[in-house]
Amino acid sequence: SQQGEEDPQALSIQEGENATMNCSYKTSINNLQWYRQNSGRGLVHLILIRSNEREKHSGRLRVTLDTSKKSSSLLITASRAADTASYFCATGPGGSNYKLTFGKGTLLTVNP
Amino acid sequence: DAGITQSPRHKVTETGTPVTLRCHQTENHRYMYWYRQDPGHGLRLIHYSYGVKDTDKGEVSDGYSVSRSKTEDFLLTLESATSSQTSVYFCAISESSGRATDTQYFGPGTRLTVL
Numbered sequence: 001s002q003q004g005e006e007d008p009q010a011l012s013i014q015e016g017e018n019a020t021m022n023c024s025y026k027t028s029i030n031n032l033q034w035y036r037q038n039s040g041r042g043l044v045h046l047i048l049i050r051s052n053e054r055e056k057h058s059g060r061l062r063v064t065l066d067t068s069k070k071s072s073s074l075l076i077t078a079s080r081a082a083d084t085a086s087y088f089c090a091t092g093p094g095g096s097n098y099k100l101t102f103g104k105g106t107l108l109t110v111n112p
Numbered sequence: 113d114a115g116i117t118q119s120p121r122h123k124v125t126e127t128g129t130p131v132t133l134r135c136h137q138t139e140n141h142r143y144m145y146w147y148r149q150d151p152g153h154g155l156r157l158i159h160y161s162y163g164v165k166d167t168d169k170g171e172v173s174d175g176y177s178v179s180r181s182k183t184e185d186f187l188l189t190l191e192s193a194t195s196s197q198t199s200v201y202f203c204a205i206s207e208s209s210g211r212a213t214d215t216q217y218f219g220p221g222t223r224l225t226v227l
Contacts, residue, residue, distance in 0.1 A: 042202055042218030098143045098162055100216060104154035
């Protein structure tokens, strides 16, 4: 069964706008990761946030984690057409050393 | 890109035929994974390996077997392919250390069609 669930399933914005995607999960986690997948390609890791962290930045990406609500958000600022992709959250459950559980993804379309 | 290759990249086969997909890494990472990706289901773990000859099942392992005789190679076998196994298959690797699950690096995928 899926652990993470992204919301919305699809998002369409104009270039320059910010994009926010959310992820909710059900059980305790050790860390939460976000991945990007361009059409026809493999997933690429974007950012990892650990359960004891609340916010993390990487370039134009900002990730927040609220363990009390079992949710995370990914913000992409000043979006570009090249950001068009599917975005997945993945959770590493506490007690497991090597397995991630992926959500179904959010398809982001950035219109030029 | 991490040094991960998958072969073949595309395959069309018939129901009942055995199929083997290969994942090869040059990173010497300990952990290797096979996922399938289907519309509406996201990525689902089929099998994974935590060392040579050490493998375990994921959430959708029925109809699949794996083998890892060398660190660099992880094979996924469909003993008798069915149409429900039509999917895109991804291999991933990671070098988990300590108690945290580390980043996974993905291969380019294999598109398998079972007629």
